[in-house]
Amino acid sequence: AKHPSTAPAKSAPQSAETALTNDVLAGLKKHPKELSPVWFYDELGSFLFDNICELPEYYITRTELQIMHGHALEMAHHIGPDAAVIEFGSGTSLKTRLLLDRLESPLAYVPVDISREHLFTAAGALAKDYPNLHIVPVCADFTQTFELPQFVRQAQRRVVYFPGSTLGNFARSQARELLVRMRDLVGGNGAILIGIDLRKDPSILERAYDDSAGVTAEFNINALRHVNRELGADFDLDAFDHLAVWVEEESRIEMHLVSKRDQVVHLGGDEIRFRRGEHLRTEYCHKYTVESFSELAATAGLAVKRVWMDPNKQFSVQLLEP
Numbered sequence: 001a002k003h004p005s006t007a008p009a010k011s012a013p014q015s016a017e018t019a020l021t022n023d024v025l026a027g028l029k030k031h032p033k034e035l036s037p038v039w040f041y042d043e044l045g046s047f048l049f050d051n052i053c054e055l056p057e058y059y060i061t062r063t064e065l066q067i068m069h070g071h072a073l074e075m076a077h078h079i080g081p082d083a084a085v086i087e088f089g090s091g092t093s094l095k096t097r098l099l100l101d102r103l104e105s106p107l108a109y110v111p112v113d114i115s116r117e118h119l120f121t122a123a124g125a126l127a128k129d130y131p132n133l134h135i136v137p138v139c140a141d142f143t144q145t146f147e148l149p150q151f152v153r154q155a156q157r158r159v160v161y162f163p164g165s166t167l168g169n170f171a172r173s174q175a176r177e178l179l180v181r182m183r184d185l186v187g188g189n190g191a192i193l194i195g196i197d198l199r200k201d202p203s204i205l206e207r208a209y210d211d212s213a214g215v216t217a218e219f220n221i222n223a224l225r226h227v228n229r230e231l232g233a234d235f236d237l238d239a240f241d242h243l244a245v246w247v248e249e250e251s252r253i254e255m256h257l258v259s260k261r262d263q264v265v266h267l268g269g270d271e272i273r274f275r276r277g278e279h280l281r282t283e284y285c286h287k288y289t290v291e292s293f294s295e296l297a298a299t300a301g302l303a304v305k306r307v308w309m310d311p312n313k314q315f316s317v318q319l320l321e322p
C-alpha cells in the first residue's frame with residue numbers, strides 16, 4: 001500500500017491519483033464545466049497532435065517553421081555567442097534544430113519536459129547530430145519552479161526558447177506568471193524567443209481547430225479516454241461532440257465537448273450529471289495581435305525587441321528581453 005493504513009484518515013497523504021481525481025472533479029463541478037488540456041497528451045494524444053501539425057487547415061506548425069527557415073540566422077545574431085538555450089516543453093525539437101544550426105558556439109541546450117521518455121529520446125537523437133553540443137535534459141513541469149544545472153545558471157547569456165504558441169493555451173494571468181518565471185530564469189542579461197499565434201479571420205481559426213479529417217475532434221475526445229483509463233471514470237466517448245468556437249471578447253478559440261444527451265458520468269465515487277447540449281471546456285487557444293502581446297509581455301516586465309512574421313502575418317516569433 002502507498003500509505004500506512006494506521007494513519008488517521010484526516011492526515012493521510014493523498015495519493016497522486018486521488019489528487020488528480022479531485023482536480024478533475026473540481027473542474028467538472030464548475031459552471032461551465034472544464035477539464036485541463038493536460039489530459040490531451042497521453043501516447044495516443046501526442047500522436048494525434050503530431051498529425052494535427054501536418055493538417056492542411058492547421059497552419060501553425062508549418063508557418064512557424066517557415067519563419068524559422070527564413071530568419072533563424074538573424075535570431076541567432078540577436079542571441080549572440082556562447083548562449084545557454086533552455087527550451088520549455090521540448091517536443092521533437094525540429095524548430096530547435098533550425099535555431100541551433102545558426103547559433104555561434106552555444107554553451108548548452110537544456111530541453112525541459114515533463115515526459116521523461118520523450119525528453120530522453122529527443123535528447124539522445126539530438127546528441128547524435130550535435131556531438132559538440134552540451135545537452136542537459138531536465139525532467140520538470142515548466143509551469144512550476146524548477147532548478148537549472150549550476151553551470152547553466154552561471155551562463156552569461158541564458159535564453160528561453162518556447163515555440164509552438166503554447167503560451168496561448170494558458171489563461172492570461174497564468175501566461176503572465178509563466179513569462180515572469182521565464183524572465184527570472186534568464187535574468188537581467190537574458191532573452192526569451194517565443195512563438196505567438198496571431199489574430200486572424202475567425203473562420204480560418206475555427207477550421208484550424210475543427211479539421212475536415214476529424215483529427216482534432218479525436219484529439220479532443222481522447223482527453224476523456226485518458227481520464228477513463230487513468231482515473232477509472234466512465235465517460236461514454238460516443239456521447240460527446242467536438243466543438244471549436246471563436247470567442248471574440250476573449251480573443252481566443254475554445255475547444256469544448258458537447259454532451260449529446262442527458263447522462264451521468266462516474267468518477268472517484270462521485271456522480272457528474274450532464275444535460276443534453278451541456279458544454280465541457282477542454283482548451284483555450286488565445287490569439288494575440290502584436291500590440292496585445294507586447295502589452296502582456298510588459299505586465300511581466302519584458303520588452304519586445306524583435307518580431308518576425310510570415311508574409312501573410314499569420315504567426316510570429318518574438319524576442320523578449322527584461
Ligand code: AVI
Binds near residue numbers: 052164166168
Ligand atoms: C499545443 N498548442 C499550441 C496547440 C494549439 O494550437 O493551441 C494545441 C491544439 N489544440 C488543438 N489543436 C492543437
